[in-house]
Amino acid sequence: MVDAFVRPAKPDDAVAVARVQLTTWRTAYAQVVPVAVLDALDEDEVAAQWRSAILEPPTPRHHVLVAYEGDTTVGFAATGPATGEDLVGPGYASEETPTPATPDNPPTPPAPEDPADWDATTLVVSALLVEPRWGRRGHGSRLLAAVADVGRADGFTRAVIWSLDADQATRSLLESTGWAPDGVGRVLDMNGVDVPELRLVTELDQS
Numbered sequence: 315m316v317d318a319f320v321r322p323a324k325p326d327d328a329v330a331v332a333r334v335q336l337t338t339w340r341t342a343y344a345q346v347v348p349v350a351v352l353d354a355l356d357e358d359e360v361a362a363q364w365r366s367a368i369l370e371p372p373t374p375r376h377h378v379l380v381a382y383e384g385d386t387t388v389g390f391a392a393t394g395p396a397t398g399e400d401l402v403g404p405g406y407a408s409e410e411t412p413t414p415a416t417p418d419n420p421p422t423p424p425a426p427e428d429p430a431d432w433d434a435t436t437l438v439v440s441a442l443l444v445e446p447r448w449g450r451r452g453h454g455s456r457l458l459a460a461v462a463d464v465g466r467a468d469g470f471t472r473a474v475i476w477s478l479d480a481d482q483a484t485r486s487l488l489e490s491t492g493w494a495p496d497g498v499g500r501v502l503d504m505n506g507v508d509v510p511e512l513r514l515v516t517e518l519d520q521s
Contacts, residue, residue, distance in 0.1 A: 316384045318452065320460040323378035323390065328365035330387035331380065332357050335364075338443045346480045348505045367392065373432060375468045379460050381444065381453040389444035391457045393464060393473075395432035400474055403498035403513075437465040437518070439475040442484065454487045465518050472517050476500065479510040488514050 323331065340352050368378050376394035380387050439461055444453045465473055475493070477485050485495075493514040502509040 318381070318383045318456065320379050320381045320456050323368045323380045325365050325369050327380050327387060328361045328368060331364045331378070331390045332361035334387060334390055334443055334445045335360060335441070337445050342446050342483070343478070343481070346478055346509060348507045350505045375432075377464050379457060379464070381457050383448060383451065383453065388448035389453045389457055390441065391439060391461050392441040393437055393439050393461055395434070396436040396438040396474060397431060397433065400438045400476075401433060401436060403496070434469075435471045437461075437468070437470040437473040439473060442475065449483070455491060458488070458491050462518055470518050472515060474513055474515050476511045476513055479512055485512070485514070492516050
């Protein structure tokens with residue numbers, strides 16, 4: 315049986331992470347993300363952004379994780395402390411208007427000027443992707459389990475993720491592992507096209 319596992323990303327993983335990201339967007343999200351946005355993405359630029367995120371994370375609590383099957387990178391996740399843009403709506407301290415990044419922006423949000431702006435207790439999963447041809451093999455669940463482990467080790471007690479409203483596969487995976495929508499949504503402006511997202515949340519048991 316071929317080994318499948320998740321580990322922290324290394325700088326040399328940046329090219330493979332970019333490949334997974336762009337392949338997934340151009341296949342699974344082809345009916346959601348505007349063609350102009352997808353065509354504008356440059357794999358070298360995206361790889362450089364991921365290399366920077368891996369080498370120089372905004373805080374020690376920012377992580378990139380990669381999923382492997384054998385010697386092939388099949389998926390990845392990026393996590394870090396939530397910001398006010400992630401924690402809008404009832405039940406959260408911030409009521410800021412979100413200005414979410416679009417796919418042609420760096421996948422990891424820039425560091426706030428004040429380190430205190432990072433949320434101390436809530437983790438945000440800013441990316442969670444498995445290349446479609448490697449789907450339904452447990453890689454998404456392994457990534458989520460690793461995200462939870464890293465979050466607990468960093469002292470987070472809950473986690474949030476924004477999921478494209480049209481991405482039923484990811485939402486089903488999240489809900490099957492204990493995540494749930496909290497009723498908050500937002501709309502991404504992708505090259506003039508409105509693309510809705512839903513927020514899902516889960517508690518990170520510290521016991």
